[in-house]
Amino acid sequence: MTHGRILVFGSFAALIVSVFFTSGITAQPNTVQQIVPGVWFREGDIKKEGHCNNIIIEMKDYLIVVDANFPSGARLAAADAKKLSSKPIKYVFDTHHHGDHAYGNAVWTEMGATTLAYVGVAQEMKRYEPQRWSETNRPDVKELNRATAEPPKQTFDKTPFVLDDGTRRVEFHFFGWAHTRGDGFVYLPKEQVLATGDAIVNGAFNFMGDGHVANWPKVADAAGKRKIKHVLPGHGRPGGTEIITGQGKFMKEIYAGVRSLIKSGKSADDIQKLGMAKTLEAALKFSPSSKNWIGDGLAGQAIVVHEEISQKKPHGEIAGGK
Numbered sequence: 004m005t006h007g008r009i010l011v012f013g014s015f016a017a018l019i020v021s022v023f024f025t026s027g028i029t030a031q032p033n034t035v036q037q038i039v040p041g042v043w044f045r046e047g048d049i050k051k052e053g054h055c056n057n058i059i060i061e062m063k064d065y066l067i068v069v070d071a072n073f074p075s076g077a078r079l080a081a082a083d084a085k086k087l088s089s090k091p092i093k094y095v096f097d098t099h100h101h102g103d104h105a106y107g108n109a110v111w112t113e114m115g116a117t118t119l120a121y122v123g124v125a126q127e128m129k130r131y132e133p134q135r136w137s138e139t140n141r142p143d144v145k146e147l148n149r150a151t152a153e154p155p156k157q158t159f160d161k162t163p164f165v166l167d168d169g170t171r172r173v174e175f176h177f178f179g180w181a182h183t184r185g186d187g188f189v190y191l192p193k194e195q196v197l198a199t200g201d202a203i204v205n206g207a208f209n210f211m212g213d214g215h216v217a218n219w220p221k222v223a224d225a226a227g228k229r230k231i232k233h234v235l236p237g238h239g240r241p242g243g244t245e246i247i248t249g250q251g252k253f254m255k256e257i258y259a260g261v262r263s264l265i266k267s268g269k270s271a272d273d274i275q276k277l278g279m280a281k282t283l284e285a286a287l288k289f290s291p292s293s294k295n296w297i298g299d300g301l302a303g304q305a306i307v308v309h310e311e312i313s314q315k316k317p318h319g320e321i322a323g324g325k
C-alpha cells in the first residue's frame with residue numbers, strides 16, 4: 004500500500020515538474036504548439052539564431068503571421084505554416100521595427116503576403132535605418148542584397164485596426180510607447196489570446212535602448228485590461244497574464260531601483276561596476292517575482308534607465324532622436 008502511494012505521489016510530482024518546465028522555464032526552439040484551434044505559437048530559436056517567436060492565425064480563406072522575423076526565421080515560420088494549413092499567408096504583422104521582427108519583410112513580400120504594421124513601425128524604421136541594416140553581419144540579411152530594411156507595405160494609424168471575416172476577429176492595437184514607438188499587439192477577443200511582440204517578453208530578453216522605460220508599465224497595464232487567457236510573447240514561452248503583470252512590475256522596479264541609486268549619487272559607471280561585482284541585482288531591490296526577467300543584460304538595462312532619468316527623456320529619443 005505504502006509503496007503504491009509513494010509511486011502515485013512520485014509520478015504526480017514528476018507531472019507537476021514537467022508542466023512547470025514546459026509552461027515557463029525551458030525553451031523549446033523551433034517547435035509549434037496549438038494555443039486554441041486555428042492559432043499556433045512557433046517558438047523562435049533566439050539563442051542560436053536570434054529569431055523571434057511567430058504566431059500563425061487561421062482565417063476562413065487565409066493565414067495571418069505575427070512578426071516577419073529575420074529572413075532565415077521567416078523561411079522556417081513559412082514552412083511550418085504550410086504544414087499546418089494549405090491556405091495562403093495573406094498578412095504578416097510586424098510588431099515593431101527591430102531586425103528579429105521585421106528584417107524578413109522582403110521574404111514574405113516575395114511569397115505574396117502583405118506586410119502590415121502600426122504606422123509607428125515605419126516611422127521607427129526611418130529613424131534607425133539604413134544604419135542598423137548596413138551594420139548587421141547576419142548572412143541571411145546580407146544574402147537579400149538590399150540597401151535597407153523593407154518597410155511594412157500597409158500601415159494603419161487608428162487602433163484597433165480590425166480584420167474580421169465572420170469566422171474570427173483579429174484586433175491590432177497600439178497602447179503607447181514601451182519597447183519601441185511602434186509596439187503593436189494582436190488581440191483575439193473570442194479566443195482571449197494576446198500576442199505582445201517585445202513589449203511583453205517571458206524571460207530575460209528585454210532590450211530597452213529604443214524604449215520608454217517610464218511609460219512601459221502603463222503600456223503593460225493597458226494591454227492587460229481585457230479578457231486574456233493566453234499571452235504569446237515575442238521571446239520566451241507562452242503563458243497567462245502573469246507575464247504581463249510580471250513584465251510591468253520588472254520595469255517599475257528597475258526604474259525605481261535606478262532612481263534611488265541616482266539619488267545616492269551613483270553614475271552609469273558605478274552601475275557597470277555593481278554589475279561586474281554581481282551586486283547590482285541586490286542594489287536595485289527587486290522583488291522575487293522579477294527574477295524571471297533578470298539576466299546577464301541587467302547592467303546594460305540599468306544604464307539605459309540611468310540615461311533616461313538623468314537626460315529627462317525617453318531612452319528612444321536619446322538613441323533615435325525625436
Ligand SMILES: [Zn+2]
Binds near residue numbers: 104
Ligand atoms: Zn525581439
